[in-house]
Amino acid sequence: MNSALAADLKRLVKGDVLCDDLHRTLYSTAACIFQMMPQGVVVPKDRDDVVAVVKYAAEKGIPVTARGAGSGLAGQTLGEGLILDFSKYMDKIVELNQAQGWVRVQPGVVLGKLNKYLKQFGLWFPPDPSSGDVATIGGMIANNAAGPRTVKYGPTRDYVLSLDVVLDDGSGTGGSRWRGLDAEMRALVDANRALIDQSRPQTLKNSSGYHVFDAQFDLTRLLVGSEGTLAIVTEAKLKLIRLPPERTLMRIYFDDLEPMGRAVVALRPLVPSALEVIDKTMIDLVKNSILEWQQKMPSNLSSILLCEFDGDRKEQVAALVDKARSLLGEAIEITVASGHDADKLWKVRKAASPILERLQGPLRSTRIIEDACVHPDNLVAYIQGLKRIFAKHGVQGIVFGHAGSGHVHVNVLMEAQGQDHNAKILPICEDVAELVAGLKGTLSGEHGDGILRAAWVRKIFGKLVPLFEHVKKSFDPKNILNPGKKIQPPDFDLRKYLRASRRHDHEYVADSPFAGWTKEIERCHGCGFCRTYCPVYQERPDEAATPRGKAAMLQGALEGRFTIDPKEVREVADLCINCKLCLVQCPSGVDIPGMCLEAKAYDVSQRGLSAKDEVFVHVRENSERAQKWAPISNWLMPVIGAVKGIRRSPDFVKDETRTTKKSDKKVIYFAGCFADYNDPNGEKQATIDVLERNGYEVVIPDYRCCGLAACSLGARDEATACAKANVDLLSGTDYPIVTSAPSCGLQLKLEMPELLPGEATRKVAERVVDVHEFLLRLHEKGELDLNFKRIASTLILHPTCHLRALGADKAARKVLQLIPSLELVEIPERCCGMAGSFGMKSETYDLSQAIGKHVFSDIKKANPTLLAASNGTCRMHIGEGTRREVLHTMTLLQQAYGLSPLEGFHKVHEGVALESFKGHMGTSSGDEMTQIPCCGG
Numbered sequence: 001m002n003s004a005l006a007a008d009l010k011r012l013v014k015g016d017v018l019c020d021d022l023h024r025t026l027y028s029t030a031a032c033i034f035q036m037m038p039q040g041v042v043v044p045k046d047r048d049d050v051v052a053v054v055k056y057a058a059e060k061g062i063p064v065t066a067r068g069a070g071s072g073l074a075g076q077t078l079g080e081g082l083i084l085d086f087s088k089y090m091d092k093i094v095e096l097n098q099a100q101g102w103v104r105v106q107p108g109v110v111l112g113k114l115n116k117y118l119k120q121f122g123l124w125f126p127p128d129p130s131s132g133d134v135a136t137i138g139g140m141i142a143n144n145a146a147g148p149r150t151v152k153y154g155p156t157r158d159y160v161l162s163l164d165v166v167l168d169d170g171s172g173t174g175g176s177r178w179r180g181l182d183a184e185m186r187a188l189v190d191a192n193r194a195l196i197d198q199s200r201p202q203t204l205k206n207s208s209g210y211h212v213f214d215a216q217f218d219l220t221r222l223l224v225g226s227e228g229t230l231a232i233v234t235e236a237k238l239k240l241i242r243l244p245p246e247r248t249l250m251r252i253y254f255d256d257l258e259p260m261g262r263a264v265v266a267l268r269p270l271v272p273s274a275l276e277v278i279d280k281t282m283i284d285l286v287k288n289s290i291l292e293w294q295q296k297m298p299s300n301l302s303s304i305l306l307c308e309f310d311g312d313r314k315e316q317v318a319a320l321v322d323k324a325r326s327l328l329g330e331a332i333e334i335t336v337a338s339g340h341d342a343d344k345l346w347k348v349r350k351a352a353s354p355i356l357e358r359l360q361g362p363l364r365s366t367r368i369i370e371d372a373c374v375h376p377d378n379l380v381a382y383i384q385g386l387k388r389i390f391a392k393h394g395v396q397g398i399v400f401g402h403a404g405s406g407h408v409h410v411n412v413l414m415e416a417q418g419q420d421h422n423a424k425i426l427p428i429c430e431d432v433a434e435l436v437a438g439l440k441g442t443l444s445g446e447h448g449d450g451i452l453r454a455a456w457v458r459k460i461f462g463k464l465v466p467l468f469e470h471v472k473k474s475f476d477p478k479n480i481l482n483p484g485k486k487i488q489p490p491d492f493d494l495r496k497y498l499r500a501s502r503r504h505d506h507e508y509v510a511d512s513p514f515a516g517w518t519k520e521i522e523r524c525h526g527c528g529f530c531r532t533y534c535p536v537y538q539e540r541p542d543e544a545a546t547p548r549g550k551a552a553m554l555q556g557a558l559e560g561r562f563t564i565d566p567k568e569v570r571e572v573a574d575l576c577i578n579c580k581l582c583l584v585q586c587p588s589g590v591d592i593p594g595m596c597l598e599a600k601a602y603d604v605s606q607r608g609l610s611a612k613d614e615v616f617v618h619v620r621e622n623s624e625r626a627q628k629w630a631p632i633s634n635w636l637m638p639v640i641g642a643v644k645g646i647r648r649s650p651d652f653v654k655d656e657t658r659t660t661k662k663s664d665k666k667v668i669y670f671a672g673c674f675a676d677y678n679d680p681n682g683e684k685q686a687t688i689d690v691l692e693r694n695g696y697e698v699v700i701p702d703y704r705c706c707g708l709a710a711c712s713l714g715a716r717d718e719a720t721a722c723a724k725a726n727v728d729l730l731s732g733t734d735y736p737i738v739t740s741a742p743s744c745g746l747q748l749k750l751e752m753p754e755l756l757p758g759e760a761t762r763k764v765a766e767r768v769v770d771v772h773e774f775l776l777r778l779h780e781k782g783e784l785d786l787n788f789k790r791i792a793s794t795l796i797l798h799p800t801c802h803l804r805a806l807g808a809d810k811a812a813r814k815v816l817q818l819i820p821s822l823e824l825v826e827i828p829e830r831c832c833g834m835a836g837s838f839g840m841k842s843e844t845y846d847l848s849q850a851i852g853k854h855v856f857s858d859i860k861k862a863n864p865t866l867l868a869a870s871n872g873t874c875r876m877h878i879g880e881g882t883r884r885e886v887l888h889t890m891t892l893l894q895q896a897y898g899l900s901p902l903e904g905f906h907k908v909h910e911g912v913a914l915e916s917f918k919g920h921m922g923t924s925s926g927d928e929m930t931q932i933p934c935c936g937g
Helices: 003-012 021-026 047-060 111-119 137-143 176-191 193-199 219-223 257-270 280-286 314-326 339-350 352-358 376-393 421-438 450-454 457-475 515-523 535-539 547-559 566-573 581-585 592-607 611-617 619-628 632-644 673-678 680-693 708-712 716-730 742-755 759-767 771-780 801-806 809-816 842-862 872-882 889-896
Strands: 016-018 040-043 064-067 082-085 093-097 102-105 160-166 232-239 246-254 274-279 303-311 333-338 363-366 396-402 407-415 666-670 697-699 737-739 768-770 793-797 822-824 866-869
Touching: 003 016, 003 040, 003 047, 021 040, 021 547, 047 064, 047 082, 047 160, 047 232, 064 137, 064 232, 093 111, 102 111, 111 137, 137 232, 160 219, 176 193, 176 219, 176 457, 193 457, 246 257, 246 314, 246 339, 257 274, 257 303, 257 314, 257 376, 274 280, 280 352, 280 396, 303 314, 303 339, 333 339, 339 352, 352 363, 352 407, 376 396, 376 407, 376 421, 407 421, 421 457, 515 547, 515 592, 535 842, 547 566, 547 592, 566 592, 581 592, 581 801, 592 708, 592 716, 611 619, 611 708, 619 632, 619 673, 666 680, 666 742, 673 680, 673 872, 680 697, 680 771, 680 889, 708 716, 708 742, 716 742, 716 759, 737 742, 737 771, 742 759, 742 768, 742 801, 759 768, 768 771, 771 809, 771 889, 793 809, 793 842, 801 809, 809 822, 809 889, 842 872, 866 872, 866 889
Parallel strands: 040 082, 064 082, 666 697, 666 737, 737 768, 793 822, 793 866
Antiparallel strands: 016 040, 093 102, 102 232, 160 232, 246 303, 246 333, 274 303, 274 396, 363 407, 396 407
């Protein structure tokens, strides 16, 4: 850590200063194959902070690199000086003028959030890169980002009306230096007009080099696409257009490359809003893991075109679709989708690059030639040339992207750590640059040059490069603004900056405690999509809180980039609440929760468990004792909880459950700690009743805790002991093991085989089934009792994170939809913030509430008659946040079968006390709920 640098910066800025080795490591990577260790990171709070940092950097000769979401693929947000992270504080929508159709924003505003805000006004900022849910406006301006709909609407440059910037001396837009640069650049362009026209790429889009190609020079348009090498953007005024209300997507299948290319040329005059190609290699790789692509496809398929038309009226769009059909005589099949169905297809297309990280085996997707662009008339020739290059170098290639713009994203499949991996990178890049130059194309259509393409700018632009160098020198004579991007010397070797996981000669720390996770850690390529779903990051937007930050931390530990301090590692790992959404949402399917469990276990092995965590780790034993002494224990526990730093929990309730059914059909019911001790007469009895109603004898053995709390807190020995006891107990039969708590089900199915590998564990885990899935399977076989009574109510089912991770959320919906007259109301799927012990500890209680506020608000707005969820502590948390009773899903089915009274069933709670939880969950009362808790996940 550079203490002097940190001290200087902290005196200068109001924002965060991060110069420790751990945070420097987190910012040394992005969504690219490169790595650069910065000297420090500043998270500015305002323009004054940016000015102060730039002036200081100029004085000290330290480079400055602006960064948004870190979702760039070419390494342009990496630097060896200071990183300015705009994504945390400078992320405001400053002003909207609906009448004139513009918006003013700070650079950290995320595109997806901006367009969500604009949608209510019927407005839209059209550039739509695939990373749009993550990408910031500042990053889009830096790269001149585009996306699928550029074919009709154009790139970012066409929508930037003006910029507020900080120049290398700290001055800004409109000052004397700005005016002088404007005059100089105009004269430079005018003097070299013939050379510029001769050297420009013959393409429909370009993000390479500096933009000097307009007939009428515009300094703002020059800065768009300059990747922070000329100035740093602090605010932007953007042009908006009306959002087209109607869209239809055609999926067009071809059996050969040439007819696909001819179709692109034929369709372009119809002005489609998108025209995307996906080749067969890509389809074959992803269709087994992506539901939307699992339908039967033509056996002779070569490629698919996605052709979208939009407009103001359905009739207008339908006419365009009909016209397109008439031009597609060479297609072997055409399907049409709109609305939600089309959105699902787009979701897969936009996640194409990250999805490739799911590949098993030695081949890795390598993005080194992913952004070249040619004129659409030359697209087929370009793809054919690529195939020759792939054959020459003995690699595979995957082609997809913006066919309508002649711009396809090419991912090379290579053995990332093979002996010849490094040797092949430069020759492949050189051959592709030669091919693109021969077709009068550009190496970047939208991703920018960065580190990756800067050395080949000379190949594409030739004699124009000295003019680019003049531009850079005029704006940044000391070369402090993102140096090394856009232009590099001819002998520059990008392999110098390859991530360790991409080098065949790399070495990891031999005795690293995280060595067993090496391959999983390397699978995270840093796309940043986790920023969109991680509940902790949503409320604490620090890079350390992102799931990719955890992978970067462990990667740095493996490489020995910082000294592993168990406490420091634990602080970052604790920002993962083990919600398991990474298993559902991460396009690459990286097991970030597993990495964090490993980090927590390492901490416990070095420092032991805290007294507070001991309470949660031994939750079943503690709960059993508390239940025996209820209600006295419920009265005492607020005092004990306060001493232990535990904020609240549900009461303990006497178990009055009964099983009555004897049958040849048997199931083992693993109810879990919450149902056993906090809600035995609610969730537990309801599950028993529903299973018995369907002809099953319910067997409840004397199992141990599933071990999730111990696992989540790093107490691996205790978790393993629980796993061994349960495997020994449950191995004696072949009965299905039914769980009503998704957290328990997830632990038994997913974590138990990791803790206790072996055939016996595998067989037990395979028998575990969530109760909703169990009932749905009965229904699909025609064996479910459908004699339900009507429940004429509206219902919000909160799909808990672990229910989603199990893949049982759809089953829960389908089963509840069998109840007559029950109407399910949809709200956005979000984490409620409980996460078991996380929501019970005093130090994380407020963050838990902040995460949950979105769910609470959505429920209050929808105002359903009934609420339901399947995790006990999540029900408690949502009940507190909404002042509503939250039933277990099995209680609803129990009611529908007429197996329990409806008293209190529809009660809406206006106070804090949730009285109707008596007999279901005990009584709880806001901040006073401080008893020994169930882990709940």
